[in-house]
Amino acid sequence: MxxxxxxxxxxxxxxxxxxxxxxxxxxxxxxxxxxxxxxxxxxxxxxxxxxxxxxxxxxxxxxxxxxxxxxxxxxxxxxxxxxxxxxxxxxxxxxxxxxxxxxxKKCPAGVCKPLFHYEIDEEACNGCRLCALKCPEKAITGEKKKLHELDQDKCIKCGICYDACKFNAVVIK
CATH class of the missing domain: 1.20.1440.230 (NADH-ubiquinone oxidoreductase 51kDa subunit, iron-sulphur binding domain)
Structure with missing residues (x-):
């Protein structure tokens, strides 16, 4: 510059x-x-x-x-x-x-958060509920010890669920 x-x-x-x-x-x-x-x-x-x-x-x-x-x-x-x-x-x-x-609608570098698409990995999710409890929009639902689901319409792409999951079950696509 x-x-x-x-x-x-x-x-x-x-x-x-x-x-x-x-x-x-x-x-x-x-x-x-x-x-x-x-x-x-x-x-x-x-x-x-x-x-x-x-x-x-x-x-x-x-x-x-x-x-x-x-x-x-x-x-x-x-x-x-x-x-x-x-x-x-x-x-x-x-x-x-x-x-x-x-x-x-993708950021190849993975920098632009609004372009992130969070998903829950079926194999990695153990239903611990950490992600669901931390989600400010209640976009993640599921019973304890069962696979959780993420409602894309409610997701604000803040990344809190991603940071909260200790099992790498929340993934960015």
């Missing part, structure tokens, strides 16, 4: 979330004097946030590219002209991650 620094990332880093993080930072740094930068960055952040929450739509990638080009070409300062770089670069080199978020 202009400091000459280097950031090392691996397959456990979600590039869509990285782009969202940098755009969020830039939104706060923008002076707000020119519309392309102020409004363009704000709109990019909205789209990236939607994508990370599983609400991305077909056409969002192309819209981000168009916004990025517009911000680059019409902003009045160095911050504005370089602001879209994290988004444009991640789209260029990691388009498949954006597509996975939008089309498959």
């Amino acid at each position: 202009g400091s000459g620094g280097m950031i090392v990332m691996d397959e456990d880093t979600c590039m869509v979330d990285v782009a969202r993080y940098f755009v969020d930072f830039l939104k706060e740094e923008s002076c707000g004097q020119c519309n392309p930068c102020r409004e363009g960055i704000k709109r990019m952040l909205e789209i990236l946030t939607d994508i990370c929450k599983g609400n991305g739509k077909e056409g969002d990638i192309e819209l981000l590219e168009e916004l990025g080009t517009m911000i680059k070409n019409f902003s009045l300062c160095g911050l504005g002209t370089s602001a879209p770089n994290p988004v444009l670069t991640t789209i260029n080199y990691f388009r498949d991650e954006y597509e996975a978020h939008i089309q498959d």
Whole structure:
């Protein structure tokens, strides 16, 4: 981001979330004097946030590219002209991650929690009820010492059940 620094990332880093993080930072740094930068960055952040929450739509990638080009070409300062770089670069080199978020509703790096899908492994569940007792939405039901079920409609994807299970019966898919 202009400091000459280097950031090392691996397959456990979600590039869509990285782009969202940098755009969020830039939104706060923008002076707000020119519309392309102020409004363009704000709109990019909205789209990236939607994508990370599983609400991305077909056409969002192309819209981000168009916004990025517009911000680059019409902003009045160095911050504005370089602001879209994290988004444009991640789209260029990691388009498949954006597509996975939008089309498959999956985060390949396993970072974007709203895209997690929790399930109970039938073979590992011993019916201890730890997950059910900890679930704030009561999305997990089942009798003691019997297989439990997770209601996907009630699940808020907080991960409390996953952390509570000592038998690795709650899995992320």
